[in-house]
Amino acid sequence: MPWLSQSSTNEVINRICDKIWLAVVQRTLRPGARLKEEELTEIFATTRARVRQALLILEQDGLVTITPNRGACIAEPSVEDAHDAFSARLAIEQRLVSRLCQTASAEDIRLLRDHIDQERKAHERGDNEAMIRLSGEFHMLIAKLSGAGLLLKILRMLTIRTSLITAMYQTQATQTCGPDEHDRILAAIEARDAQSASHEMAHHLHHLETALRLSDTPIPVSGLHEALATNLRKRPS
Ligand SMILES: [Zn+2]
Structure with missing residues (x-):
């Protein structure tokens, strides 16, 4: 089991967390990208409740920020x-x-x-x-x-x-x-x-x-569906 996916006892929730983390690390999903619940529900063929739980775990881990107006986004650390x-x-x-x-x-x-x-x-x-x-x-x-x-x-x-x-x-x-x-x-x-x-x-x-260029301002890019759908197509599980 990947080290990231140890936050929940539910396999689907772990899978959502893991795929989002992997997409971030592989830079297909960029900081600032919006994570729409509806889209995620569709991509992972699961319930909205599970998507919400996964997003809460990722928020605790510091990978995602959730704000009342915008919803969930990939975090943008300074x-x-x-x-x-x-x-x-x-x-x-x-x-x-x-x-x-x-x-x-x-x-x-x-x-x-x-x-x-x-x-x-x-x-x-x-x-x-x-x-x-x-x-x-x-x-x-x-x-x-x-x-x-x-x-x-x-x-x-x-x-x-x-x-x-x-x-x-x-x-x-x-x-x-x-x-x-x-x-x-x-x-x-x-x-x-x-x-x-x-x-x-x-x-x-x-x-x-x-190895990081910490003086530069990073460029946030979005593109949820492409990032995760590509990721899933490449690595079916
Ligand atoms: Zn090392």
Whole structure:
């Protein structure tokens, strides 16, 4: 199950959340785009109530804003929000890797190694969707293995926000971390070197942040039906 789709026990609601998130990250659905309930009901062949629930979840996650007059739109985080989200991730993820250096079992290391192998394979076959998912999941896996329940929750929210921010401000067409920097983080965890793990994580997050053009004003573009319908046609589920 994708890491984003863990907000509801209802499969359809998870699917709506996941597809909208994916369309944002893949830049087919841009910040500011309106999410009309009626259209979504049609696209996902579901009830209005479920669409509403999905939109509320996405609002809590910071991916969507809901206003009384306009309804739901893809959120448009500011440059300030972008810096805030990355600095919060930095503090949390440095703590998580340091902790994991002390507690990681051989099984934990194997899970992280397998994950990076999957990332590498996705890169090799040019599977953009898998690369995007696996990139985010690596950070979630570190949080999960370090056993920090509270930080896992906060990090999930922050990662969803930074994926939106990256889609909005990035200079390249796709957003992924790349397996090499993840590999260096894992090597430091494996060596139980908390200082190095923390340093590698900081370097990695700094790299992600500097790949964004945070001084520029992003151009919001709409186009709900095309974005989601194309997305669904390409990836039937
Ligand atoms: Zn990463």
